[in-house]
Amino acid sequence: MMHTGTPVTVLGLGLMGGALAGAFLRAGHPTTVWNRTTAKADDLVARGAELAASPAAAIASAPLVVVCMSDYDAVADVLGGPLDGRVVVNLTSGTPSRARALAQEVAHRGGGYLDGGIMAVPEAVGTTDAVLVYSGPRPLYDAHESTLGTLGTGLYLGDDAGLSATHEMATLVLIWGMLDGFLNGAAILGTAGVSATAYLPLAQTAIGTVAGWLPGYARQADNGVYPADDGTIDTHLTAMAQVIQESESLGVNAELPRLVKSLAERAAAAGHGASGYVALVERFREP
Incomplete structure (x- = not known):
């Protein structure tokens, strides 16, 4: 060589x-x-x-x-x-x-x-x-x-020098969130006899859709302004409650949707019930 x-x-x-x-x-x-x-x-x-x-x-x-x-x-x-x-x-x-x-x-x-x-x-x-x-x-x-x-x-x-590690940690949280969401969804669908493989096309489409939202969401997070362009936090809370109820009735672990709902409830209690989903960033910024 x-x-x-x-x-x-x-x-x-x-x-x-x-x-x-x-x-x-x-x-x-x-x-x-x-x-x-x-x-x-x-x-x-x-x-x-x-x-x-x-x-x-x-x-x-x-x-x-x-x-x-x-x-x-x-x-x-x-x-x-x-x-x-x-x-x-x-x-x-x-x-x-x-x-x-x-x-x-x-x-x-x-x-x-x-x-x-x-x-x-x-x-x-x-x-x-x-x-x-x-x-x-x-x-x-x-x-x-x-x-x-x-x-x-x-x-x-x-x-x-610490920026690389900070970015890596932020990216790991993002990856874990996506993977946990996919696996939770696969568990729910499994009760209906749907395999994780069969779920893939819809899951990949959903991930691509969310990726397309990120530029606008990033601007909202930076600016501290959270328009409800695609639904309010109050609307999301209703859907979250339904996911928890159905998960429990199916015997599927509901810890992840319960955690997500608790964060959304805190955002609503802080006056963001009529805001868009990005308002949850303020809850993640809390100690």
């Missing part, structure tokens, strides 16, 4: 870390790898990667160090020595506060820091379908944007 790109080090070779290293190799970047369990590097070494004997040796071998480990404690452990001008790109999931603290620690050790999040499965890494978000000093991102583009479509979020 011809190595013509920027040298890169990858620390952590789990499913995602291995996919990151593989993408760099395919793109022709000289790639050094390290993992506590060295056997996980065997396939990458066979494809041209260099296996470092220690994290310090791996860090010393490249100006760009990509880290993807189980948690921030593990990241802090492998970055325990001098960094001497290296740029660390941490693609480990964690909290915004830990990201900001790690950015300060990396700076103290003489390195630059970008925090990031991978919005993709390992199989998509290295394609445009993989979306990766980054936050930290803009000059660091600009300097390595081309190399990081090897991993997928990059989105720069801002100078605050």
